[in-house]
Amino acid sequence: MFVIIYFAAIGVLSTDGCYIAEPTGRAAEFSIRVARNKVVEAGLCAVIPCAFTYPHSLVQDPYKRVWFKGDPLNPTVEIPYSEPGEIALQPNERSCSIVINDLVEGENDGEYGFKLEWGAHQTYIFPERVRVSVTALSKKPSLHIPRLMVGQPVTLSCEAPGRCSGATPDITWELNGLPQRATPGNIMTSTGEVTYFSEMLFIPKAKHHNTSVTCRVLFKGNVTTEITRTLTVNYRPRILSSSGCAVQQGITTCICISEGVPLPVIDWNMPEAKTGKNSVMMAESSHTMIKSTIILPSSNTPITKAVCVSKNAVGVRMMTMETDKQ
Template identity: 35%
Template structure:
């Protein structure tokens, strides 16, 4: 008898385990009026149980899924004030066992506890966890984004309502007020509303002028015509400006817009424009149509190993809005002349190294007869030119 009784108890325990069901949800959720609340939820069920209908119901004085349902997947017995406001987040909830819901268009009345139940069409399982939803006053503000404002250039302000909800679209109104002026609504046809990824936003497009500087622009958002919030920004207008500069150097030899450098050195020319909006800068050589360098705000032309052929005038052009300015840099590259070892009487003539033209000119005057007597080639660094008699 005792043996049989123990077998019955073991069988009952195994049967209970095979038909056990568990569920899990957040104990409490806090959300703001006019927005939405998401209740995360998951559940399990016995293998023999086939979920068919999901039911969420509220708990007041009593918890009854018959008379206090806020959501039912078969749309039966749902309280009128919750219809079209509550939805499962996962349409394939029976397979994924995801019973999470979203409650949109929250009001203070939605504060309370909620429970979940699932049925197979004939019987059902009620999960004994409760989730408390606390609805607080609306405190979140809309987000207003504004690019840099430039006089005469069309711009767009964007106002994004708070929340990531899929409920009733909020009303979004733009208002602006100058110094000492009362608020005025922006003309409605300058504002458009869109919903992207459950975000509601409105844009305001206009062309700033000097009168807009310092004006306060407010974005006013209303949910359910009851819960309102707003954000205000002050417009700061940046007038177009344009300052043009030209800098150049060949190491320490070529400085400023005019100067001389020697072959083999590096040429660096920098042209810049401090402007708003940014300017387009280009470098070209005079009588050439080839762009040597270009950039925005600054363009630096670098020639690492100059030769005499790089001498000439270089033109920098800066284009800003409807204004075009040019500056030029005159580059003179001088040869560093060297005389090879002379053919005769080397102790007298030796090797001459003349870094600048004026020195070479004087040398010619001093040694004219010698050059006539000993004509030879003079080397300009790595290039060779024929000796000239002055």
């Protein structure tokens, strides 16, 4: 919430620490509209919207807008004004908004004030103070992973939290704990906000399914945040060489083992077989693998081959299995 404070100017501070008396009254009023408290996370920035008015009869152009921390006469830090455009101004107001970048816990916490400087070393210090509290960084990077298909190159992108124009963060990648090459970049808006990101070219393989990718962001002051995601790599089914058919004592048993992502389904094409109530079909599966078994009793019609058809949303595989007569 913003508060508006009117303060009757009873004097202006000169360089020797003395106040120069000025007439009071509405024409001599200063006012400031600013939040009293600002809670921000380490590594990011504090955007403090602010607007002020001043008596034109007293303050001469050009004047200088300065934010300070601590004692206004002996500040621990002074921050020159830079217009971030974060507040809607009334016709008689001027902006005093400020952005404090690269925040560090214990270093940037404290009270900040605003003052005007003009003329022959004249200064007006606004009485309002803004309390800035820096907390631990909890925000995570934004990680974008498109649909992954085996053998098809894609670009993974990671965006650092915050829209601050301070020091460029270091963004790194890991795939299963191993460092990866990437290309950094940034986008700046017309209001001065900056989005930092990194892109990694990736060619998925079947072995990458269920592996992890990590994006880690290091801000100034050794402030880090990271995000880890598990990869889902889609690939068409493949039928393992351990699949096949065998005939023992007139009973034909065919086994088809297939893997793929998404998990495939298996159908059998056995035109010579007469499946019925004495036939047995079983299936068992894991996350990426399915095993289908069909058992056919003896018949007068010999079964010479069986076709296993494995399919998922990506594609279809077929294997023709010859039976061994015994």
